Amino acid sequence: NAGVTQTPKFQVLKTGQSMTLQCAQDMNHEYMSWYRQDPGMGLRLIHYSVGAGITDQGEVPNGYNVSRSTTEDFPLRLLSAAPSQTSVYFCASSYSRASAYEQYFGPGTRLTVT
């Protein structure tokens, strides 16, 4: 199993550009989530999904959209990038809602918005 994969590893955007961060898992996990990590802030939850077709907001959802059309994929979309979205983004997944708390993390995407 590849586990949780994220692409790209690095990305530089200009303010106002849009892009999609990809996340995929091959463990048949129901629960998937996106976090951003900023220095001195720990990880903050952006959006999460408890299954295909179901998504909900986390702590810092503004400026980000998600969808979950399949169990495997959970892309994160930035519609109009802002410098405040410069961060490292982590995708995570876990087996089921009941055990949604033990999460497996991807390697991260480092995004810079200029």
Add this chain to the structure above:
Amino acid sequence: AQSVTQPDIHITVSEGASLELRCNYSYGATPYLFWYVQSPGQGLQLLLKYFSGDTLVQGIKGFEAEFKRSQSSFNLRKPSVHWSDAAEYFCAVVQGGSEKLVFGKGTKLTVNP
């Protein structure tokens, strides 16, 4: 509001010394508690977790943690630190029934030879 506090931003220990990383939480009900480790440039890896039962839990890489309800704490310990333990450590908490995992701000561990 639910919160997790890791009071120490940065800790330096000598190789072979013992280690304790502090974590305090504020929740009304019994929380589920986790410690994750992040090596430089990597994602997070689960070290150990507490859901219920024995309040002293063993994890991977020789780490253990103790849940103390009276102190709202879940401190991470290791008897003898190795140079490879240098990393950033995150305490995380979720309240039963919630889907949202809340992380502390992390403690960076430096290990001196």
